[in-house]
Amino acid sequence: MLKHVLDNKEEIVVAKKIKDVNPEAPFTSGLxxxxxxRGTWNIVHTGFLIPESHQVFVCASNxxxxxxxxxxxxxxxxxxxxxxxxxxNVLDGDMEDLLIDGVSxxxxxxxxxxxxxxxxxxCIHHFMALDMNLCYTTLxxxxxxxxxxxxxxxxxxxxxxxxxxxxxxxxxxxxxxKTDKKDNGINICGNNYKTDDTSDLIxxxxxxxxxxxxxxxxxxxxxxxxxxxSKLNITYLPVAYKGMDMISKKLGQELLYIPISYDADTIKNxxxxxxxxxxxxxxxxxxxxxxxxxxxxxxxxIIGNTAIAIDYTFTPAPFSLAKLLLDYGFNVKKIYxxxxxEKDIFKELxxxxxxxxxxxxxxxxxxxxxxxxxxxxxxxxxxxxxTYFTNxxxxxxxxxxxxxxxxDGIKILAKNMINAFKNEKDASNLIQKKGLGCxxxx
Amino acid sequence: xxxxxxxTSTYTADVSGVPSALYELGGMIIMHDASGCNSTYNTHDEPxxxxxxxxxYITGLTEIEAxxxxxxxxxxxxxxxxxxxxxxxxxxxxxxxxxxxxxDIEANARVIxxxxxIPTLGINTNGMHSYVEGAGEALxxxxxxxxKDGTKKREKSINIIGATPIDFxxxxxxxxxxxxxxxxxxxxxxxxxxxxxxxxxxxxxEASVNLVISSVGIKLAEYFKKQYKTPYVVxxxxxxxxxxxxxxxxxxxxxxxxEINDELDVIxxxxxxxxxxxxxxxxxxxxxxxxxxAKAIYYKYGHTPIVISGVELGNTYxxxxxKDLTVRNNVALEKQDYFLEDxxxxxxxxxxxxxxxxxxxYKPIVPKDTIFVNHPxxxxxxxxxxxxxxxxxxxx
Numbered sequence: 087m088l089k090h091v092l093d094n095k096e097e098i099v100v101a102k103k104i105k106d107v108n109p110e111a112p113f114t115s116g117l118x119x120x121x122x123x124r125g126t127w128n129i130v131h132t133g134f135l136i137p138e139s140h141q142v143f144v145c146a147s148n149x150x151x152x153x154x155x156x157x158x159x160x161x162x163x164x165x166x167x168x169x170x171x172x173x174x175n176v177l178d179g180d181m182e183d184l185l186i187d188g189v190s191x192x193x194x195x196x197x198x199x200x201x202x203x204x205x206x207x208x209c210i211h212h213f214m215a216l217d218m219n220l221c222y223t224t225l226x227x228x229x230x231x232x233x234x235x236x237x238x239x240x241x242x243x244x245x246x247x248x249x250x251x252x253x254x255x256x257x258x259x260x261x262x263x264k265t266d267k268k269d270n271g272i273n274i275c276g277n278n279y280k281t282d283d284t285s286d287l288i289x290x291x292x293x294x295x296x297x298x299x300x301x302x303x304x305x306x307x308x309x310x311x312x313x314x315x316s317k318l319n320i321t322y323l324p325v326a327y328k329g330m331d332m333i334s335k336k337l338g339q340e341l342l343y344i345p346i347s348y349d350a351d352t353i354k355n356x357x358x359x360x361x362x363x364x365x366x367x368x369x370x371x372x373x374x375x376x377x378x379x380x381x382x383x384x385x386x387x388i389i390g391n392t393a394i395a396i397d398y399t400f401t402p403a404p405f406s407l408a409k410l411l412l413d414y415g416f417n418v419k420k421i422y423x424x425x426x427x428e429k430d431i432f433k434e435l436x437x438x439x440x441x442x443x444x445x446x447x448x449x450x451x452x453x454x455x456x457x458x459x460x461x462x463x464x465x466x467x468x469x470x471x472x473t474y475f476t477n478x479x480x481x482x483x484x485x486x487x488x489x490x491x492x493x494d495g496i497k498i499l500a501k502n503m504i505n506a507f508k509n510e511k512d513a514s515n516l517i518q519k520k521g522l523g524c525x526x527x528x
Numbered sequence: 529x530x531x532x533x534x535x536t537s538t539y540t541a542d543v544s545g546v547p548s549a550l551y552e553l554g555g556m557i558i559m560h561d562a563s564g565c566n567s568t569y570n571t572h573d574e575p576x577x578x579x580x581x582x583x584x585y586i587t588g589l590t591e592i593e594a595x596x597x598x599x600x601x602x603x604x605x606x607x608x609x610x611x612x613x614x615x616x617x618x619x620x621x622x623x624x625x626x627x628x629x630x631x632d633i634e635a636n637a638r639v640i641x642x643x644x645x646i647p648t649l650g651i652n653t654n655g656m657h658s659y660v661e662g663a664g665e666a667l668x669x670x671x672x673x674x675x676k677d678g679t680k681k682r683e684k685s686i687n688i689i690g691a692t693p694i695d696f697x698x699x700x701x702x703x704x705x706x707x708x709x710x711x712x713x714x715x716x717x718x719x720x721x722x723x724x725x726x727x728x729x730x731x732x733x734e735a736s737v738n739l740v741i742s743s744v745g746i747k748l749a750e751y752f753k754k755q756y757k758t759p760y761v762v763x764x765x766x767x768x769x770x771x772x773x774x775x776x777x778x779x780x781x782x783x784x785x786x787e788i789n790d791e792l793d794v795i796x797x798x799x800x801x802x803x804x805x806x807x808x809x810x811x812x813x814x815x816x817x818x819x820x821x822a823k824a825i826y827y828k829y830g831h832t833p834i835v836i837s838g839v840e841l842g843n844t845y846x847x848x849x850x851k852d853l854t855v856r857n858n859v860a861l862e863k864q865d866y867f868l869e870d871x872x873x874x875x876x877x878x879x880x881x882x883x884x885x886x887x888x889x890y891k892p893i894v895p896k897d898t899i900f901v902n903h904p905x906x907x908x909x910x911x912x913x914x915x916x917x918x919x920x921x922x923x924x
Contacts, residue, residue, distance in 0.1 A: 098612050116605045117558060117585040120566040122578045146624040148541030148655030152568030155910045158537060160888060168538060170531040172656055177627060184531070191529040209562060210624050213594070241563035242625055247590045346724075450588075452609045456581050514578055520571065528912065 256329025276326020678733015690745020
């Protein structure tokens with residue numbers, strides 16, 4: 087019957103041609119829609135990367151519901167607990183007692199005590215001016231063998247300084263203790279996925295025979311703690327940069343920020359910087375850029391003029407990716423994003439391809455819910471949101487670059503595009519799973 | 529300690545109950561929230577989300593808007609969206625931060641209605657109660673605005689009240705109840721509000737009797753009773769005997785309109801209580817469906833399970849309609865049953881249980897020697913065990 091009520095809705099134009107988009111403010115804000123593509127990791131998924139840790143969320147029940155079921159769908163309920171805030175706590179002002187007593191109760195009930203506890207406070211604590219120092223000082227004193235860190239589920243602060251996602255990437259490393267016993271190790275930080283061994287980044291580091299550390303590879307809390315021994319942190323995701331800058335300073339480590347890019351010169355520049363840092367002769371390094379470009383050309387031959395859609399969850403550099411694909415003749419038609427961080431590249435795109443009918447779509451606009459998703463032509467989608475909005479089963483199912491980097495990343499992308507073009511997948515089933523790549527018992 | 533879940537899940541909250549109840553009615557439903565409520569709702573509480581176009585949104589409340597009390601942004605954004613989308617109605621549901629800042633949801637609803645001319649419901653949820661409260665209030669408010677005069681009754685007609693996927697998933701249970709009622713001579717006017725017809729719902733007041741199938745439906749059934757003198761019966765038709773009893777009671781109510789006989793409102797009362805012997809068999813879940821299951825088990829197997837319910841009806845309902853029940857904030861529970869929200873309290877009650885029938889996410893607090901029977905409930909475990917939810921109307 088719902089069909090009957092809503093099917094006759096008129097199409098509302100929300101997309102803008104690339105030439106008409108102001109990158110500073112591409113779309114006006116308003117009510118927000120959430121599409122059912124759920125592969126991006128949330129703060130629960132990321133928090134579980136710390137081995138032997140336990141999460142305690144302290145929030146109202148509606149806020150708890152999403153996170154507790156994230157943990158349940160990961161099969162990680164044994165590492166997850168909640169403390170529910172009720173009206174009486176707000177009125178009585180006993181939020182500190184509730185947090186301290188609640189977390190203590192959880193710890194006391196756990197048969198195997200965790201090495202670390204991540205306590206997630208929420209928007210409500212911010213507004214009630216929770217005395218965090220009191221809470222954490224008390225808990226640390228009470229449980230000296232357990233390390234505590236402050237994590238945040240406060241989406242109301244998403245436009246006030248660091249976003250919850252940025253904060254999470256920082257707090258993930260906040261339990262590392264500063265040490266003077268540094269070795270030559272290198273940390274790859276801020277990513278949810280292990281970086282491919284075949285990637286340019288890892289291959290260069292391996293040339294130096296330096297030990298690589300990465301939270302995604304840590305199996306014990308001690309291994310995690312060893313990350314404090316490394317001299318250099320490398321991060322390539324923009325969402326991790328701010329946090330890693332702070333953590334690096336705190337731990338006395340250097341930081342190298344070499345953000346994901348699909349531009350050959352930029353990739354070479356970043357890899358050269360890395361080589362310099364770790365005393366590798368870049369001239370001896372085989373970039374394998376020709377292999378990547380050959381694979382991309384092969385993909386173009388197979389995919390031809392098929393329409394391509396990209397969304398911002400696929401890569402933090404969707405416009406750099408779009409430019410690469412357009413430069414090699416692909417028919418990029420739709421890009422889904424609510425904001426534009428790659429402003430220079432976007433302007434390049436406008437200058438070079440402004441005459442094309444490339445459309446930029448917001449993902450949260452209310453009409454994205456009611457507009458028809460049916461397309462007049464076949465789409466190859468890069469990313470889950472693009473998959474949903476173009477209603478296609480031909481898609482590359484990745485988020486946050488999936489651990490690919492550099493020319494090797496481009497080569498893998500081209501192979502994946504060929505595969506996705508040739509083989510349909512069950513989009514409805516795949517993109518609704520939370521936290522792509524996490525264990526999921528659904 | 530209260531308010532702690534060390535090992536188990538939490539129930540769908542009031543704010544998610546609102547869109548769940550109103551989902552199919554062509555409205556624009558807005559959760560006044562920063563972010564997260566929408567994804568929680570549409571991921572875990574809404575099985576219809578992927579393929580449908582129902583208009584459920586959040587306001588995207590920010591820190592500065594909350595501090596400055598900027599309700600104008602809320603009003604402007606809703607008015608703007610409503611002008612584009614032209615919904616049949618608008619509903620606004622509150623969350624914790626609007627509650628703290630004292631946002632007047634009902635007043636804002638009136639402003640929006642004045643500006644758009646679209647009926648607007650302001651529903652005072654705050655994210656701190658269960659879905660029963662939010663969904664129940666949403667259905668009540670919708671009926672008050674949209675159900676036509678029901679003083680003229682249609683012969684042997686009925687509404688099914690309290691149907692949401694939170695309690696009944698989307699596995700055909702509501703269709704089965706409709707078929708069951710049709711087969712037994714009742715003309716189903718409408719169901720509130722799953723797999724329903726908006727136009728039929730407008731005529732719900734004409735029903736000669738109502739069947740309430742979950743706690744969500746109690747408030748609305750009471751409204752129909754007071755407003756249109758429509759009697760109601762509470763119970764879910766699980767098993768042969770329960771089905772017979774429901775039909776007999778519905779027929780009695782139909783033929784004896786106006787007679788005060790509240791004991792018959794709740795179909796599973798009396799027998800279970802009178803014949804109760806503690807066999808340490810427990811059902812944990814929503815009270816109406818769980819009590820119906822308990823009664824069906826009693827008639828089929830002779831056992832009298834104790835029900836533990838953790839979803840409350842809230843303070844706005846005082847539960848004074850069923851004389852012989854210990855109400856405990858909940859219409860369905862009897863003397864032997866429990867209303868318990870906290871994991872520790874539940875664990876204490878079931879520590880000697882022989883059998884526990886409950887959602888799989890309760891298993892960690894069930895003693896090892898206890899026989900555990902999986903009985904998934906979307907309101908507790910969301911989509912996690914959806915494939916395993918049985919249509920107990922057809923398969924008990």
